[in-house]
Amino acid sequence: MRTASEITAMFTGPQVHRDVYTSPEIYRLEMEHLFANTWVFVGHESQTPNKGDYFTTQIGDQPVIQVRHSDGEIYVLFNRCPHKGTKIAIDRVGNTGKFFRCPYHAWSFKTNGCLLAIPLKKGYEDTGFSESESAKGMTPVGAVRNYRGFVFARLAPEGIGFEDYFGDSLSSIDNMVDRSPEGRLEIAGPPLRYMHKCNWKMLVENQTDTCHPMVAHESSAGTAVNIWEEMGNPEPRPPAMEIIAPFMSPYEFFEKMGIRTWPNGHGHTGVHHSIHSDYSAIPGYFDALSEAYGEERAKSILDENRHNTVYFPNIMIKGPIQQLRNFIPLGPDKTLVESYIYRLVGAPDQLLARTAMYNRMINAPTSIVGHDDLEMYERAQEGLMSNGMEWVNVQRLRTEAEDFSQEAVENGTTERQMRNQFDAWVKFMTVSMEDA
Amino acid sequence: MAVSKDQVIDFIYDEARMLDEGRYDEWLSLWLEGGHYWMPLDYKQTDPHLVTSLLYEDMFMLRLRVERLNGARTFSQKPKSRCHHVIQRPFVDEMTEDRIVTNTSMHYVETRLDEQFLLALTAIHELAVVDGALRIANKRVDILNSDAAFGNIQLLP
Numbered sequence: 001m002r003t004a005s006e007i008t009a010m011f012t013g014p015q016v017h018r019d020v021y022t023s024p025e026i027y028r029l030e031m032e033h034l035f036a037n038t039w040v041f042v043g044h045e046s047q048t049p050n051k052g053d054y055f056t057t058q059i060g061d062q063p064v065i066q067v068r069h070s071d072g073e074i075y076v077l078f079n080r081c082p083h084k085g086t087k088i089a090i091d092r093v094g095n096t097g098k099f100f101r102c103p104y105h106a107w108s109f110k111t112n113g114c115l116l117a118i119p120l121k122k123g124y125e126d127t128g129f130s131e132s133e134s135a136k137g138m139t140p141v142g143a144v145r146n147y148r149g150f151v152f153a154r155l156a157p158e159g160i161g162f163e164d165y166f167g168d169s170l171s172s173i174d175n176m177v178d179r180s181p182e183g184r185l186e187i188a189g190p191p192l193r194y195m196h197k198c199n200w201k202m203l204v205e206n207q208t209d210t211c212h213p214m215v216a217h218e219s220s221a222g223t224a225v226n227i228w229e230e231m232g233n234p235e236p237r238p239p240a241m242e243i244i245a246p247f248m249s250p251y252e253f254f255e256k257m258g259i260r261t262w263p264n265g266h267g268h269t270g271v272h273h274s275i276h277s278d279y280s281a282i283p284g285y286f287d288a289l290s291e292a293y294g295e296e297r298a299k300s301i302l303d304e305n306r307h308n309t310v311y312f313p314n315i316m317i318k319g320p321i322q323q324l325r326n327f328i329p330l331g332p333d334k335t336l337v338e339s340y341i342y343r344l345v346g347a348p349d350q351l352l353a354r355t356a357m358y359n360r361m362i363n364a365p366t367s368i369v370g371h372d373d374l375e376m377y378e379r380a381q382e383g384l385m386s387n388g389m390e391w392v393n394v395q396r397l398r399t400e401a402e403d404f405s406q407e408a409v410e411n412g413t414t415e416r417q418m419r420n421q422f423d424a425w426v427k428f429m430t431v432s433m434e435d436a
Numbered sequence: 437m438a439v440s441k442d443q444v445i446d447f448i449y450d451e452a453r454m455l456d457e458g459r460y461d462e463w464l465s466l467w468l469e470g471g472h473y474w475m476p477l478d479y480k481q482t483d484p485h486l487v488t489s490l491l492y493e494d495m496f497m498l499r500l501r502v503e504r505l506n507g508a509r510t511f512s513q514k515p516k517s518r519c520h521h522v523i524q525r526p527f528v529d530e531m532t533e534d535r536i537v538t539n540t541s542m543h544y545v546e547t548r549l550d551e552q553f554l555l556a557l558t559a560i561h562e563l564a565v566v567d568g569a570l571r572i573a574n575k576r577v578d579i580l581n582s583d584a585a586f587g588n589i590q591l592l593p
Contacts, residue, residue, distance in 0.1 A: 189487025190478050193585035219510035223503050227496070238496040336585050341488060352486050359488045361497075365586040366475065366490045368504055374588055375512035 002029065004430035011422040013402070014395040018384045020425070021199040021392070027332035029429060034313060035060025036142075036155040037428040038264075039165045041315040041326060042066050042076050044342065045149045046186040052095045052111060058328055059155055064141060065089050066151055069111040070098065076141045076153045077113045082134040092190075100138070113138035148177045149185055150324075156432065160264075168407060169266035172309035176319035178301045181292035181346035185322060188352055191338040194365045198377035200314060200329040201421070203337060206373065207308040207316040207325075208269050208417040210254035211396070213247040216376055220368040221247035236280070239354075243361050244369060246275035257307065257412040263405050265312025265424025267417035271409050274307035276320040282350045292346070310417065312424050321355045325363065333381050339363040394418045439536075439565055445526050447570045448540055448561060452521040455592055460502040467572045468564060469495055474576045475593070479583060490582065490589075501592075512590060517548040519591040526561075536563040536570075544593040556580040557593050 002025065010017040010026075019026050040059045043066045047055045054067040056079055063079040065088065079087050081102040088100050088109070099116050101108045108116040115137035118124065129135055142157040150173055152162065177185055196203065206212065213221070224244045228237065237245075258271030270276070289298040306319050314327045322342040330336055341355045362369045384392070397414035404423040410416055454463040474484050475491040484492045493501065504510055523542045530537035542557040562574040577593050 190583060192477065192488055192490075193583070195585040195587045197587070216511065219504045219507040219513075220500070222509075223507055224500050227500055227503060238494070240494075240497050240500060244500075339488070343486075349486060356486060356488050357492075360477075360490060360492060364477075364488070364490050366589045368501055371512040371588050371590055372510075 002026070003435045004433040005435065007429050007433070008426050011419075011426050012391075013419065014393065014398055015391040016394055016422050018390055018392055020422075021201060021381065022332055022384050024332050027199075027329070030329070031061045033429045033432050034425065035062070035329075037159050037431055038313050038424075039145070039152045039154050039160075039162055040313065041311065041324070042144075042151040042153050044185065044187050044324075044340070045074060045146055045151060046342075047093065048074060050095065052097045053093075054089055054096055054111075055093050056089050056091065059141065059153055060329060062155060063087060064153070067096070067100075067111050071112075073112075074144065074146055074151055075112050076144045076151065077138045078141065080138070081107060082115070082137060082139070083107050088138065109137045113140050148173055148183075159431075165264055166266065166311070167262055167264070169262040169264075169268075169309070169311065172268055172306055172317060172319055175301060175304045175306065176317060176322055176342075178293075179289070179319065179322070179347070180344035181288040183292075184345040185342040186345055188341045188343045188356065191326075191340040192359060192364050194337040194339070194363065194370065194374075196335040196337060196374055196377055197333055198335060198374075198381040199332055200327045200335040201425075202377045202380060203327045203335055204310055204312075204314060204316070204421060205418045206377070207310050208259060208267060209415075210257070210259070210269055210413050211251070212376070213254075213275075214249065214251070216372045217244075217247045217369055219372060221245055224248075239357055240361065242279060243354075243358055246278070247369065249275065251413065254412045258409055259412050259414055259417055260407065260409045261404065261417050261420040262407050263424075264427075265421045266310060267420055268306045268309035269412060269417075270305055270307030271412070274305045274320070276307060276318070277305040279320070279354065282348050282354075284348050285351060288346060288348070310421070312421055313428075318358075321358050322352075323355060323359060323363075337363070394422070438533075439570060441528050441531065443570065444528055444531070444536055444538060444563065447563065448526045448538055448559075449523065451561075451572070452523050452542070456520055458505075460505065464495075464498060464502060466570075467495060467498065468566065471495065471572055471574050473498060473592070474574070475582070476576070476578060477582055479578075481582075490579070491577075505591075512588065515549065517546055517590045519547075519593075520545040521593075534564060535573075536565075537561070538563065542593070546589065546591055546593075548590070551587075553587075555589075555593055559593075 043055050048068040051068050054065050065077045065079045067075050069075050086104045099108045106119050110116050141153045141155050143154040145152050145162040221244050228241050259269050260271050261267035308316050310316050316325045324340045326338045328336040341359050343352045394415045404420045473493045477488050477490050521542050526538040526540040529539050538561045540559045544555045544557050558578045560576040563570050564573045
C-alpha cells in the first residue's frame with residue numbers, strides 16, 4: 001500500500017514516475033481517491049430530457065445512472081440494486097417511467113433512488129431491515145451539479161465545492177454554450193467509442209501536447225496538403241483541407257497560440273488563435289447570433305477560438321466545434337474514449353454538419369488521424385515497461401517558480417498544463433489518504 | 437450498353453479482391469467522382485450529415501486515405517495491416533438503366549502484428565454504368581456491431 005508521501009514523490013516537477021501509467025496498484029488508488037475527490041463529467045442534460053429518461057455511464061470505474069426524476073431534476077445514482085448488487089439499468093439509454101425495477105427480485109425505486117416497494121415485504125419484518133443500508137434504496141453519488149447542461153458529479157459526500165474546483169475554467173463551457181443563439185446545446189446522436197490499450201492520462205496529456213501534430217500526423221495532414229497542391233490548390237478547399245490540414249501548422253503557430261492553465265488541473269490550448277480559427281463562415285449564423293446577443297457580443301463570442309480545454313481529470317471540450325471527449329479509465333492500460341457532439345440550438349445545420357465531420361475525420365476508430373495517435377499511446381504504454389529508465393519527462397518550458405495555484409498564460413508549446421495535471425493529481429490522490 | 441446480373445455480381449467480388457490485395461489505385465478508379473463511402477456509427481442510421489458516422493468520405497478523403505497507406509511516415513502502418521473479405525453472393529436489389537443496387541453480406545478480417553479482429557458487414561453498393569463500364573456511385577458499409585468500441589480499423593472493410 002502506497003502512502004501519501006510515496007504518491008507525492010511520483011511527481012517531481014520536471015519528471016513523473018512511469019508507475020502512474022503502468023501500475024495496477026496506482027490505478028486502483030486513482031479509482032478510490034482521485035475519481036472520488038474530483039468533479040467528474042457524467043453526461044449532458046439533453047441525454048435525459050424527459051422524466052424517467054436515463055443514461056448509463058461510469059465515473060472512474062463506478063457504474064452510474066444519470067436519470068431525470070419526477071421533479072424535473074437530474075440525479076446520479078450508483079447503478080446497483082441495494083439487495084444483491086444487480087445492475088439496475090443495462091441499456092446505454094432508456095426511459096424507466098416513474099420508477100426503476102430490479103429485474104432480479106422486483107425491488108423498485110423512485111427515480112431519485114428511494115426504495116419504493118419490495119415484494120413480500122413482511123419477510124423483512126422484525127429483521128432490523130429498516131435500519132439497514134439496503135432500506136435506503138439506490139445510493140446517490142456524493143454531489144451533483146448541472147452547469148449549463150453539463151452534468152458533473154463528485155462521488156465523495158464531502159470535498160471541494162464545484163465552483164472552487166473549476167473556478168474560471170468554466171469560461172470554456174460558457175463560450176461553447178454561448179455559441180448557440182438560444183444559449184443551449186443538445187446532444188447530436190450517439191458518441192464514437194474508441195478503445196485504447198493505454199493509460200487514460202496519456203490521452204488527457206495529449207490534448208495540450210502541441211509538439212506532436214506536425215510529427216505524428218504528417219502522414220494524414222501532410223499528405224492532404226500535398227494532394228491539394230497536386231490538384232492545383234482548388235478553391236473552395238475540400239472539407240478535409242479545412243479540418244485536417246491545420247495539424248501541419250509549423251511550431252511557430254503553436255508557440256504563438258498560447259496555453260492557459262487554471263488551478264486544480266484545468267487548462268486549454270489556443271489562447272490567441274487556434275487550428276479552429278480559420279474555418280469558413282456559415283451563412284446566416286453570425287446574423288442569428290447578433291440578433292440574440294447584439295453584434296459586439298456576438299463577435300467577441302466567435303473571436304474566442306480555444307482549441308482543447310481539459311477539465312481535470314478526464315474530459316476535453318472543443319468550444320468552437322461543440323465536441324466533448326470523455327477518457328473513461330477501464331484499467332491501468334485500457335481506456336475507452338467516447339467522443340460526443342452537440343447541436344447549437346438555433347444555429348444553421350451546416351455548423352453541426354462540420355462538427356460531425358470533425359468528429360469522424362479526427363476521432364473515429366476509422367480516422368487516419370486517430371490511427372497515428374493511438375499508435376503513439378500504445379507504443380508508449382509498451383515502452384514504459386522498460387526498466388532502462390523509470391521517469392517520464394514533462395520539463396518543456398518549465399521554470400522553478402511555477403505556481404499551479406495561479407492562472408497563467410504561456411508559450412503554446414509549454415508542458416505546463418501536463419505538470420498542472422500532475423500537481424492536481426497528487427493533490428486529489430492524497431487528500432483522502434490517511435497519512436496525508 | 438446494358439450489363440448482365442452476372443457482371444454486376446462479378447464486379448462486387450472483384451472489388452473485394454482489390455481491397456484484399458491492396459490494389460488501391462485500381463480500386464479508386466472504380467469510383468465516380470461524386471461518390472461517398474459511408475460507414476454509419478449507429479445501427480440503421482439514416483443520416484450521414486448531422487450525427488457522427490465512422491466514415492463518410494468523398495473522393496478527396498479516399499485518395500488521401502490510400503496515399504497515406506504508402507507514406508514514409510505513416511507510423512500506424514509500420515508494419516502494415518492486412519485484410520481479408522469473405523463475401524456471400526450479392527443480392528441484386530435493383531437493376532434499371534441508370535441505377536443498380538446490390539446488398540452483400542461479408543465477414544471482414546483485419547490483422548497487424550499479433551492482433552486480428554473480425555467484423556460482420558453488410559455492404560450496399562450503388563452502381564452505375566458509364567461508358568459501358570460498371571462504376572461505384574456510392575457505397576454504404578454497415579458493421580453489425582457498429583456501436584461497439586473498437587480499436588484501430590485501418591483498412592477499408
